[in-house]
Amino acid sequence: MAHPKGGITGSDGRRPAFGDRVKTGTKKRGRPPKKSTNPPTKSTIELIGQGAATIAGAVDEVANTVGRVKDTVQTVGNAVKKVRSAVNPSPLVEADSITANDQAISMASAYGIQLTNLDNALAGSNFEVDESLPQITSKEANQRQLIVERQNNALDVVYSRIKQKRKQVRNHKEEWSLVGDVVDLSSTKKEVATKVVNYQITDTKFKVSQSKLEENEELLEQHIIKTQGIISLTESIRQEWDLRLQKQYANNESLMIQIEQADNKNARDREKIESFLLEGGQ
Numbered sequence: 001m002a003h004p005k006g007g008i009t010g011s012d013g014r015r016p017a018f019g020d021r022v023k024t025g026t027k028k029r030g031r032p033p034k035k036s037t038n039p040p041t042k043s044t045i046e047l048i049g050q051g052a053a054t055i056a057g058a059v060d061e062v063a064n065t066v067g068r069v070k071d072t073v074q075t076v077g078n079a080v081k082k083v084r085s086a087v088n089p090s091p092l093v094e095a096d097s098i099t100a101n102d103q104a105i106s107m108a109s110a111y112g113i114q115l116t117n118l119d120n121a122l123a124g125s126n127f128e129v130d131e132s133l134p135q136i137t138s139k140e141a142n143q144r145q146l147i148v149e150r151q152n153n154a155l156d157v158v159y160s161r162i163k164q165k166r167k168q169v170r171n172h173k174e175e176w177s178l179v180g181d182v183v184d185l186s187s188t189k190k191e192v193a194t195k196v197v198n199y200q201i202t203d204t205k206f207k208v209s210q211s212k213l214e215e216n217e218e219l220l221e222q223h224i225i226k227t228q229g230i231i232s233l234t235e236s237i238r239q240e241w242d243l244r245l246q247k248q249y250a251n252n253e254s255l256m257i258q259i260e261q262a263d264n265k266n267a268r269d270r271e272k273i274e275s276f277l278l279e280g281g282q
Helices: 042-076 097-109 118-122 138-281
Strands: none
Touching: none
């Protein structure tokens, strides 16, 4: 995720959240802070100087990172902005094992753990008494050991009770896992039921398609019957029109004969009239 520009990480490498106050080098208004009566030791001053140097290095690194990101944005355009967080270098990179052990002792001292000075304990002759060790009687030792044993018994009870609680939590987690399995089972049943419904829908669609196919086949058969009937009528229609044509030919011939007979009759009548006219004139 891209970090907003302008933020400066603190000494812990974390950017301040929205609304947090960021400490700056400016002075606050009001009364000046009281000066500490105990001046800082040399080690404290060195630690402060190291911290300031680390912060300055982090600020420089962030500034360089921001500059690189700005150049990348100018080159790429609207590409996704990615800003890598500045990493403070660890002093253990170049330190020896003694420095690492000292850091471990410092971490242990925060929990109240104090290591025995083994150099002082082992120094001296084996015939001399170690004055650093306390002296107690056997009765006191037995009493203290009894107290320690009782305390250990209490710790064992606490430890067993914690293990018991952990088992109870584990069993409760398994119960929730069982509930989740039941929910998954119900979901699986729903999915199977959905598949069955989808199958029924598909089967119904198939039957509808079958019905449409049967209907189309019947329509096809009907069209075939009609076509066959039309084909059968074609020859009889042809014969009908052939007969009509022959009848028309016969009618035409009859008309021609009638016309010829009428012409012959007219010719005979004309001859008769001419003969009568000639006889009357003589």
